[in-house]
Amino acid sequence: MARTRPHTARNRAAVGFLLPFCVLFLTTFVAPICYAVHQSLFRVERKGALGLGGETEVFAGLSNYTHALEDSQFLAGFGRVLLFGVVQVPVMILLATVLALLLEAASARGVVFFRTAFFLPYGVPGVIASILWGFLYVPGISPIVEMLDGAGLDVDFLSDGTLLWSIANIVTWEFTGYNMLILISQLKAVPDELYEAARIDGANAWQVAVRIKLPLIRPALVLTTVFSIIGTLQLFSEPLVLKPLTGNIDTGYTPNVHAYNEAFGANNYHVAAAEAVLLAVVACVLSFGFMRLVGRRGKVGDE
């Protein structure tokens, strides 16, 4: 019996430590998901033209899901973010990796300054970043547009064709430094002995980077890529903030914007819930699909 006492005490301590997390996890994560799934299975029926005769919620089966999947604007939004992700995520991760390797190279100078400078945009909230860039894109205000105009280049950053890449630029500016920092922290965990051994074997800086550093930060690369894929699917504040500046951002520019407008513009909470669930499913499929692809499933852990 004496043997179990420390066990119970330890268990109690463990429960005590886990409880706050579990409570928050259940109430702010699991419960809303369950609520959204529940909402997505119902619809409203109203009496009278103005609904003044009252309303009833009835079970709708999967009709909200078929409704969402038949909405060409919603699907176009998916197409747009996928195109965005295919281009922007590799560019950003590559950029972050190059910066991380440069800053961690033995010959790097001014490391602290550059690390802070590159990371700083992440400290700027996405909405503010979009406003800042918005000013740099709008003709009439933007010094960049004016300069290009002076050089004889007629560039419209907010046109139908360029807009997505203007947004990609904002996102890259915001998150490259953040991803770089994750990669740097993993680089710092590489034991010095490996570098010493490599040097003794006659490896140059390039070989050290490609043969030792990159393979060893692979888990961090996978992690940052997965985060970026999820972030891409959740693209929201940038298009919403830029919307007043151009007619080219429609109600379904990204799936998230579409769900938002469905919920708070059209007050179709049930359809919006279905769209949110679909979005989450796609995010899961892509994230886990990517992890399976790189054969590192489970290393990164659940989202």
Place this chain on the structure above:
Amino acid sequence: MNPVGTSRRSLLAASAATAATGLAVAGCGSGDDATVARRKPGQSIRMTFWAWVPGIDKAVDLWNRKNPEVQVDLEKVSPHNSAQYAKMHSALKAGNPPDLAQVEYMNIPEFLLERGLVELGEYGAGAQKDKFVGWQWEQVVYDGGVYAVPQASGPMAMFHRADLYEKWGVEPPATWDEYEATARTIRKEGAYIESFPATMGPWFAGLAWQAGAEWFRTEGDTWKIAIDSEPTRRVADFWEGLVRGKLVKTVPVMQSPWYSAIQSGEVVSWLSASWGDALITGNAAKTKGKWRVAPLPQWKRGAGASANWGGSTTALFRGARYPQDAMDFAVWLNTDPESVDLLIAGGYGWPAAKKGFEGSRLDRPSDFFDGQKYNDVFAASDKAVDTSWKWGPTTVAMINHITDALNDAINSKGSFTDAMRKVQQQVISDMRDKGLKVEAA
């Protein structure tokens, strides 16, 4: 009222609104109607009021000074991207809406659908009818009930650079045919008559309204939708022709590129509402004395048909704790001469109160508008607005559909008529989603 202010400000406000919406969404639960109490004599109460129209803070301050027992707490909400309605609908859903809120005419039915508004007939609203402009009053009456107190409207007319019109030998067009001819002449001079505001759904609705469209009506329990109708098609074809012929610009109005275009004289007129004056005077100060206002061009010469863009009411939300006091405040706010003066000074729009215009600061010649008593044009416009127009119950979504469809048509070179047909299909589908009976008229 429609967005007022520079683009810099609107960007900031949009972001603030996004943040605010986030907060509103966080609330949850489904509290039912709070207990409706009557204020006892001598009892002090507080009410909350959400609004955004400029000048309203001063009017509320005046009320609070005069009525120590009935204090109104004003909370400003942002009107950008319809964020204020997202906030209001979330609050209603969460069961903690304000007692009173500013709701535009076009958004009343969608709040009715959520059973969000208090019917005011019970509190003697019927007796107030004669204090208000007829068509504005009709905009708050649904199914025999009064659901808000009219505040202001946006009768439309044509702001134009009279100096340049004169220089180029053109008159403000009296008909839409003349408008097109004028647009050609102005284009030859290197300027544009207008920027087609594809981002402004209510503007387009206003011009369809002028052409005689009636997008929404009800027959018994069934909605009849006539967005895809002859008058709308006429308006759509007309603007498509101007856009395709490159006779108009297509930059979003009330944004910085447009402001710089009206400052420089690249865009020389604006079909807009009465509240547009503040935007021109505020953003193109150097063009002082060069602008004048002319009536809207007509489909039939001399018909005097008018249009409206924007306009608000003060409504009581479900659960308003002291409905009688709240309605008394709403009536005072929108009819008391001192209050209306403060609101006019702020630029709240065209008074819904019958006595609001005469003798007010609107009723004076203006140096900015070349000494013209330009508000006489708007006064006539407001009198001529067709009273039979009704809005549907999915306005925020419909406005989004219109801007999406028109922008898409401009980019893909599709037809504007097809765009409006698509809008009609989307509106019908939206209304079905709401559990309503609806068909094409």
